[in-house]
Amino acid sequence: MQRVVLFDEDDPLVLACGRSLAPVEVAYATYGTLDADRSNVVFVCHALTGDAEASGPRGWWSTMVGPGRPIDTDTSFVICPNLLGGCAGSTGPSSLDFPPLAIADLVTVHRALLAHLGIARVRTAIGGSMGGMQILQWLIDAPGQVRDAVLVCASSRLSAQNLALSHVARRAILDDPDFHGGDYAAFGVRPDRGLATARRLAHVTYLSEPGMAEKFSRAEPAGWADVDDAARWLGPAYDVERYLEHQAAIFLKRFDALSYLYLTRIMDAFDPFAGGVVLDPGSRALVLSFDSDWRFGTEHSVAVAAGLRAGGLGEVVEEVVASPWGHDSFLLDVPEYLEAVRRFVAA
Amino acid sequence: MQRVVLFDEDDPLVLACGRSLAPVEVAYATYGTLDADRSNVVFVCHALTGDAEASGPRGWWSTMVGPGRPIDTDTSFVICPNLLGGCAGSTGPSSLDFPPLAIADLVTVHRALLAHLGIARVRTAIGGSMGGMQILQWLIDAPGQVRDAVLVCASSRLSAQNLALSHVARRAILDDPDFHGGDYAAFGVRPDRGLATARRLAHVTYLSEPGMAEKFSRAEPAGWADVDDAARWLGPAYDVERYLEHQAAIFLKRFDALSYLYLTRIMDAFDPFAGGVVLDPGSRALVLSFDSDWRFGTEHSVAVAAGLRAGGLGEVVEEVVASPWGHDSFLLDVPEYLEAVRRFVAA
Numbered sequence A, B: 001m002q003r004v005v006l007f008d009e010d011d012p013l014v015l016a017c018g019r020s021l022a023p024v025e026v027a028y029a030t031y032g033t034l035d036a037d038r039s040n041v042v043f044v045c046h047a048l049t050g051d052a053e054a055s056g057p058r059g060w061w062s063t064m065v066g067p068g069r070p071i072d073t074d075t076s077f078v079i080c081p082n083l084l085g086g087c088a089g090s091t092g093p094s095s096l097d098f099p100p101l102a103i104a105d106l107v108t109v110h111r112a113l114l115a116h117l118g119i120a121r122v123r124t125a126i127g128g129s130m131g132g133m134q135i136l137q138w139l140i141d142a143p144g145q146v147r148d149a150v151l152v153c154a155s156s157r158l159s160a161q162n163l164a165l166s167h168v169a170r171r172a173i174l175d176d177p178d179f180h181g182g183d184y185a186a187f188g189v190r191p192d193r194g195l196a197t198a199r200r201l202a203h204v205t206y207l208s209e210p211g212m213a214e215k216f217s218r219a220e221p222a223g224w225a226d227v228d229d230a231a232r233w234l235g236p237a238y239d240v241e242r243y244l245e246h247q248a249a250i251f252l253k254r255f256d257a258l259s260y261l262y263l264t265r266i267m268d269a270f271d272p273f274a275g276g277v278v279l280d281p282g283s284r285a286l287v288l289s290f291d292s293d294w295r296f297g298t299e300h301s302v303a304v305a306a307g308l309r310a311g312g313l314g315e316v317v318e319e320v321v322a323s324p325w326g327h328d329s330f331l332l333d334v335p336e337y338l339e340a341v342r343r344f345v346a347a
Helices: A103-116 A130-141 A160-175 A177-182 A192-206 A209-215 A230-234 A241-256 A257-268 A298-310 A326-331 A333-345 B102-117 B130-141 B160-175 B179-182 B191-204 B211-213 B230-234 B240-253 B257-267 B298-310 B325-332 B335-346
Strands: A001-006 A024-031 A039-044 A079-081 A123-126 A146-154 A284-290 A313-319 B002-007 B024-031 B041-045 B079-082 B122-128 B148-154 B286-292 B315-321
Touching: A001 B211, A024 A103, A039 A103, A039 A130, A079 A103, A103 A130, A103 A257, A123 A130, A123 A177, A130 A146, A130 A298, A146 A298, A146 A333, A160 A177, A160 A192, A160 A257, A160 B191, A160 B211, A160 B240, A177 A192, A177 B230, A192 A241, A192 A257, A192 B191, A192 B257, A209 A241, A209 B160, A230 B179, A230 B257, A241 B160, A241 B335, A257 B230, A284 A326, A284 A333, A298 A313, A313 B041, B024 B191, B041 B102, B041 B130, B079 B102, B079 B315, B102 B130, B102 B257, B122 B130, B122 B335, B130 B148, B130 B257, B130 B298, B148 B335, B160 B179, B160 B191, B160 B257, B179 B191, B191 B240, B191 B257, B191 B325, B211 B240, B286 B298, B286 B325, B286 B335, B298 B315, B315 B335
Parallel strands: A039 A079, A039 A123, A123 A146, A146 A284, A284 A313, B041 B079, B041 B122, B122 B148, B148 B286, B286 B315
Antiparallel strands: A001 A024, A024 A079, B002 B024, B024 B079
């Protein structure tokens, strides 16, 4: 992983909210080799809780990015930064003095990183969920800079239910007594209970109901009818409960509550087509969703594709892939999905 | 509202878990007049957070129960108790020394109340959600005691997603520092943050996504793009966020965290058809669901109806009612639904 300061006091990042931010440091990883004419660049935008490590044995998207994968690091030069506002090496909030962010701010930083690397254009930009939202904003903010966009289970406007679920999660963090108004680091604590609640809830929404049914035994634990101790009875017992506890525990080791607050909140106001957009007719997009995704389902992708077409993008390919794994599908080895991306980026 | 002690030290309630409980007091309300041959009894079972006050201007089910309503208090004698384990007058947990409960225990108490009132048979038993589960258990435990059963958006076996959502809610309560292992009353506090989280989450699952979209403005609050103060930016702003905050605040005034834990947990192990059942061929059931309900959707009602038929119930009528309001529909003025109940109970 590499780090670079992209904005400093002399040249601060001017945010959508009007405030300035400096310094802005970005951690990023690259995979593969940049070719001589700098034409093989793939930019990967991660989702809410990702980081720069997209590929490799510990990479969060090694199904998609790697040697021989749809984003082939044998032929492409892949750049993946940790997001502004994140907590894996890039500048992010350490208190509520940190300014509000917008998806557009994340894109401004991506473009600054690209400029720092001396790259003018991106052959392919790809991202799932909030990663796709960044690429959508990018198509609008810098028409022509991205040739091929791959937007997987993204959204151009959250539903009221999306807003509600994020609010429940954020409120659990804000209400944690260890949050201390965002100054928890100064108190030497972390709002782990609230962040764990947020993560458990998120995992329920990342899977589908049938996917959960397939993944977890529904049978009650052995001897359950005879449990006469309420503390034990109320604790995690069913497979799905233990799964959520496990997911929460590993998440606490790698993620920060303030980043969670900021990066969920930036999605709520995202509405890039609201004012009408003018896109580059030389660019193309693959807009892909999964049939069991109920966090950002196909109706979101339909709206994304319609907005891109209305804005004049050169070509918009829509795919709906069958998968029982809900929103999580974008991170998993779903052959039809990976093949659709491979086909699109090779075209 | 009336109160009666149904079990005492000399005659304790023997629970499904094997422990005994005494005393067991029940708060209940009645509406209408019992006729001479005691043949006009309607028994109402409330859901997770209900109480005995089913009818009247402040009643939680006044759309269904009242003069001229589908459950017509001009002609019926309606009995509605607060559940065992509840917090509105009946015996419930005040610490984790209170034993684990099962749906069957709730039914045992309902039947004891009926015996106390000198009533042998119930013409109609009706309930939604967990209320319907109690009636299902009743049909199994005492074949013939209930003639007509109305089971609205009930379930005979929770899905893994159902289990997961309840776990997230319970864990938020258990993790609240003010929970104190269930002894919060002794500390003079209440785990309000955890209980509020549970309620916010529940409300998201009680509405459908389209229902939420219809009910709440999705537009961002005025001036939102210029908010430069993170504490304000992260707080409730959108209509749906304010709605959830309102629902949480009023819920805290009327409900107790221990009751919430116990009454959600009893649903998880509910699986009354698991061992095969023998039902009364003289009884009938209406099994009704709503097309937008994703907490206990139509697939749950299909399973309930199939189990009742397999058990030999005399008649099983299935209805799926169109409504955008999700699980909440069972409490609302949805004419097609109310008419279906009216038709069934009049037959």
